[in-house]
Amino acid sequence: MSVSEPATGAAPVSGHAGLPPEAKAELDEIRRRYPTNEAALLPALHIAQKVWGGWLPDEAIQAVARELDLAPAKVYGVVTFYDLYHQKPVGRHRIRVCTNLSCQLRGSEEIMETLHQELGVGEDEVTPDGRVSYVHFECLGSCDTAPMMMVDETYQENLTPDRVRQILKGLK
Amino acid sequence: MPAFEPVLTRNVGKPEALTLKGYRQLGGYEALAKALKMEPDAIIEEVKKSGLRGRGGAGFSAGLKWSFIPKGKDKPKYLVCNADESEPGTFKDRLLMEYDPHQLIEGCAICCYAVHATTCYIYIRGEYTKAAAILERALKEAYEGGILGDSVMGSGFKLNMWVHRGAGAYICGEETGMLESLEGKRGQPRVKPPFPAVVGAFGSPTVINNVETLCNVPHIIERGADWFKAIGTDERNTGPKLYAISGHVERPGTYEYPIGVTFRELLEGCGGMYKGGNLKAFIPGGASAPILPAEHIDIKMDFDTVAKAGSMLGSAAVMVMDDKTCMVGSVARLAKFFNHESCGQCTPCREGTNWMELVLKRLEHGEGSEADKTLLLSVCNHIGGNSLCALGDAAIGPVKSLVERYPDEIDQHVREKRCPFPRRRYFS
Numbered sequence: 001m002s003v004s005e006p007a008t009g010a011a012p013v014s015g016h017a018g019l020p021p022e023a024k025a026e027l028d029e030i031r032r033r034y035p036t037n038e039a040a041l042l043p044a045l046h047i048a049q050k051v052w053g054g055w056l057p058d059e060a061i062q063a064v065a066r067e068l069d070l071a072p073a074k075v076y077g078v079v080t081f082y083d084l085y086h087q088k089p090v091g092r093h094r095i096r097v098c099t100n101l102s103c104q105l106r107g108s109e110e111i112m113e114t115l116h117q118e119l120g121v122g123e124d125e126v127t128p129d130g131r132v133s134y135v136h137f138e139c140l141g142s143c144d145t146a147p148m149m150m151v152d153e154t155y156q157e158n159l160t161p162d163r164v165r166q167i168l169k170g171l172k
Numbered sequence: 173m174p175a176f177e178p179v180l181t182r183n184v185g186k187p188e189a190l191t192l193k194g195y196r197q198l199g200g201y202e203a204l205a206k207a208l209k210m211e212p213d214a215i216i217e218e219v220k221k222s223g224l225r226g227r228g229g230a231g232f233s234a235g236l237k238w239s240f241i242p243k244g245k246d247k248p249k250y251l252v253c254n255a256d257e258s259e260p261g262t263f264k265d266r267l268l269m270e271y272d273p274h275q276l277i278e279g280c281a282i283c284c285y286a287v288h289a290t291t292c293y294i295y296i297r298g299e300y301t302k303a304a305a306i307l308e309r310a311l312k313e314a315y316e317g318g319i320l321g322d323s324v325m326g327s328g329f330k331l332n333m334w335v336h337r338g339a340g341a342y343i344c345g346e347e348t349g350m351l352e353s354l355e356g357k358r359g360q361p362r363v364k365p366p367f368p369a370v371v372g373a374f375g376s377p378t379v380i381n382n383v384e385t386l387c388n389v390p391h392i393i394e395r396g397a398d399w400f401k402a403i404g405t406d407e408r409n410t411g412p413k414l415y416a417i418s419g420h421v422e423r424p425g426t427y428e429y430p431i432g433v434t435f436r437e438l439l440e441g442c443g444g445m446y447k448g449g450n451l452k453a454f455i456p457g458g459a460s461a462p463i464l465p466a467e468h469i470d471i472k473m474d475f476d477t478v479a480k481a482g483s484m485l486g487s488a489a490v491m492v493m494d495d496k497t498c499m500v501g502s503v504a505r506l507a508k509f510f511n512h513e514s515c516g517q518c519t520p521c522r523e524g525t526n527w528m529e530l531v532l533k534r535l536e537h538g539e540g541s542e543a544d545k546t547l548l549l550s551v552c553n554h555i556g557g558n559s560l561c562a563l564g565d566a567a568i569g570p571v572k573s574l575v576e577r578y579p580d581e582i583d584q585h586v587r588e589k590r591c592p593f594p595r596r597r598y599f600s
């Protein structure tokens with residue numbers, strides 16, 4: 001788990017001042033489910049990350065903090081704790097390769113190598129065209145179809161290097 | 173042994189189970205209807221009598237846990253269903269949610285009625301977007317069909333149920349880490365006591381149960397504790413059980429058996445070893461469980477027998493390894509996992525898991541020394557019993573078993589200054 005200090009500084013000025021109306025409506029619907037504001041934070045961050053293209057720049061964090069009436073520092077603290085929230089830009093497509101034991105036993109290392117060869121960038125780097133980034137990941141609960149990886153929100157299972165190349169071709 | 177009729181997975185492969193109408197045609201929600209006519213305490217008694225033990229890892233009696241919820245009406249009560257399923261090797265709860273979401277909703281509803289909870293959160297790991305969407309759809313239908321909401325099946329009992337998505341952190345599977353996370357915080361486990369049954373979600377009494385545990389409940393209510401108790405090894409190990417089998421087997425997957433099926437039967441059931449290899453070892457209960465060597469092939473896979481053999485049934489995630497597997501490389505990967513997932517609150521766990529990863533990687537790369545065995549054991553002893561939650565103890569399980577059961581393999585790495593298993597590569 002990351003224990004790094006949250007980034008500070010003024011929010012950059014850009015298109016979204018706050019959450020767009022649809023996102024706000026979605027969040028309002030979810031907030032009713034909890035007795036506290038704070039409990040809606042994880043759902044709010046999921047929503048914001050979608051709005052901001054897969055990661056949470058400072059302005060997204062500020063917007064969520066304002067929306068839920070929480071201190072931005074508190075929101076940063078939560079963002080840094082969880083693996084699914086990102087504080088730097090990711091590729092248009094995000095690949096997570098499970099390399100935990102069951103996948104390791106069935107060849108996940110080869111999958112990582114194939115991605116490296118095909119994409120020409122290292123782990124957690126974005127391809128120059130902004131198309132893809134990949135990382136190794138912990139068990140994704142699909143060990144019976146090892147080796148496997150998650151491409152955006154879809155599980156790609158029973159992988160081989162050839163299958164990985166084919167999947168990469170399909171990512172625009 | 174007469175053929176075992178699946179209980180928990182009986183609707184798997186029947187797409188109609190995904191809809192409320194289809195689930196009801198398959199006999200669904202009859203147990204809930206029956207439960208709503210019973211006294212809540214009688215339900216708790218029945219579940220206690222059934223011997224149902226938690227399927228999330230610790231194996232605690234579900235009925236007993238429910239009975240700890242105070243009876244007073246001054247505070248709301250909650251059920252939090254643990255659908256975090258992040259223990260490496262485990263994928264059984266995903267199957268239950270993706271193929272039979274109403275079975276889980278029904279189990280949760282019966283539990284809520286029994287403990288007077290009026291809100292249930294299903295805390296599902298953030299990566300399970302498909303299962304979450306299926307559950308959301310099923311919940312929507314359940315609200316529209318009067319199964320949830322202001323009057324559950326017309327009984328006047330009010331119940332809300334929501335899906336709450338996590339965001340990628342194994343520690344949120346630990347029950348108090350989960351409560352923190354549900355409340356919108358970093359998922360760092362709480363000091364116990366107070367226990368969640370008294371001070372849980374939002375300061376109120378809370379039951380936390382695993383998905384599979386709750387899926388057993390409708391069947392216990394419908395067919396009775398005596399039926400349930402007749403399945404399994406003995407009165408302490410009862411009921412049907414899902415085993416998630418992965419690694420070097422021909423047909424990995426989730427298999428349902430009476431609890432206490434032998435490992436040999438499990439292996440035969442999934443087509444034997446991958447490409448006809450030889451069994452070297454297996455982990456019976458997820459990454460937290462100590463490794464068992466092949467000589468344990470006839471072990472009964474129930475809570476008490478596996479514990480007696482020096483491991484644990486845990487989540488019954490069975491990881492199988494053939495004789496071309498490097499145990500050092502395997503355990504190094506698990507150590508890397510625990511180091512990544514330690515929440516960092518307790519020094520022994522935070523520092524110790526870091527050390528274990530470092531030393532095991534060094535050994536795997538042929539850069540270790542024989543003294544590293546002593547070092548690993550000493551790190552284990554520092555963590556054991558000195559950490560706030562069970563992650564610390566879980567992290568030392570596989571490492572200790574490596575040093576105690578495979579010392580020669582470690583020495584061989586040191587002597588040859590390389591991993592003697594060239595055929596497979598190990599991530600590090």
Ligand SMILES: Cc1cc2nc3c(=O)[nH]c(=O)nc-3n(C[C@H](O)[C@H](O)[C@H](O)COP(=O)(O)O)c2cc1C
Nearest residue numbers: 226227228254256257258345346347381382385562
């Ligand atoms: C580090 C850690 C991770 C855990 N992960 C899970 C999990 O993913 N799913 C689960 O059901 N229980 C998990 N548990 C066990 C829970 O703390 C808790 O015992 C369980 O949810 C209780 O439900 P049960 O009695 O029905 O098994 C974990 C425990 C620890 C210490």
Ligand code: SF4
Nearest residue numbers: 515517518521559561
């Ligand atoms: S034992 Fe480890 S994971 Fe558990 S609370 Fe302490 S530091 Fe966190």
Ligand code: FES
Nearest residue numbers: 098103139142143
């Ligand atoms: S180990 Fe890869 S999905 Fe579980």
